[in-house]
Each structure stands twice: as structure tokens, then as C-alpha cells.
Amino acid sequence: MKNGLIVSKIKNGTVIDHIPAGRALAVLNILGIKGNEGNRVALVMNVESSKIGKKDIVKIEERELNQREVELIALIAPSATINIIRNYEVVEKRKLNLPEKIEGILKCPNPACITNNDVEARSRFIVISKSPLVLKCDYCETTLTEDEVLRQILL
Numbered sequence: 001m002k003n004g005l006i007v008s009k010i011k012n013g014t015v016i017d018h019i020p021a022g023r024a025l026a027v028l029n030i031l032g033i034k035g036n037e038g039n040r041v042a043l044v045m046n047v048e049s050s051k052i053g054k055k056d057i058v059k060i061e062e063r064e065l066n067q068r069e070v071e072l073i074a075l076i077a078p079s080a081t082i083n084i085i086r087n088y089e090v091v092e093k094r095k096l097n098l099p100e101k102i103e104g105i106l107k108c109p110n111p112a113c114i115t116n117n118d119v120e121a122r123s124r125f126i127v128i129s130k131s132p133l134v135l136k137c138d139y140c141e142t143t144l145t146e147d148e149v150l151r152q153i154l155l
């Protein structure tokens, strides 16, 4: 890195790199990290990136991500790379793939939608555009924009 490391390398855990600047907090939210879990977490915001202008980085020690968490990160930070670190080495580097459908995570904004009225129903959104992100409810066709998705995740 041109300007040197802002935070040190981690021994074991996950580094989420190349997050679009300003979205690190949303990533922490997706991971349910409140800061009182005891493991070390480093947050780097608005640093220069050769690939995407400015970027954020999240480093979490002693934690690997599950599939649902990876899919959600893909929604709001498709440029991110997920690096698995073991004994200071990057042992795996995963690029993110936006899924075609997002199930059971986001809420349909339409109060009359069946997914908001039947306790058995799970929300389901179809990705109709990746950039800018636009999702469509598979039941009532209400659209969800990138801003709305971010707002829901930041709640």
C-alpha cells in the first residue's frame, strides 16, 4: 500500500477489502457486529484505492462469514473482496457474486404485500439491475432501490 498500513495485519480471521467508501458501517451491521463481542475489529474508512477511488476495509479477527452474510455484502458492496486469513497469510480470496434472488432478509415496502401480512410468507426480491441496484418484490412487484436497501440494512 502506498501510504503504509493504517491498521496492522491480522493473524486469523476475515478481511473485507475494497468496500465502496462509506459502507463499512453497513457491512458491520450485516455481520451483527456491535463491538462488545470481545474479538478485535478494525475499521478503515475513506482510504485511497488503486481500483475504486476511495474504499473502506473491515478486519475481523477470529471470525468467518456465512453464506447469507456474504450475499448481503454482495448487495451493498459488490466490489468487495473477502480474504480469509490464517496465521497471517491470505489463504482464500473470494470475489462477490450478486445473487439473482434475495430471500427472507429485506422487507417489502408495500404494507399490503402478502409478505407483510402472512407470518408464514418469506420476502423474496428479484435483482432487476445490479448497478444501480434495483430489486423487485416477487409477490407484489414493488421496487426497492439501493438507498432503500442501505437504509434497511443500517436500521
Ligand code: CTP
Pocket (backbone or CB within 6 Å): 008, 009, 010, 011, 015, 017, 057, 059, 081, 083, 085, 087, 088, 089, 090, 093
Ligand atoms: N491483510 C491483513 N492481515 C493479513 C493479511 C492481509 O489485514 N495477515 C489485509 C491486507 O492489508 C489487505 C487484504 O488483507 O487489505 C488483502 O491482502 P493481500 O491479498 O495481501 O493484498 P492485495 O494483494 O493488495 O489484495 P487485492 O489484490 O485484493 O487488492
Ligand code: ZN
Pocket (backbone or CB within 6 Å): 108, 109, 110, 113, 114, 115, 137, 138, 139, 140, 141, 142
Ligand atoms: Zn411485496
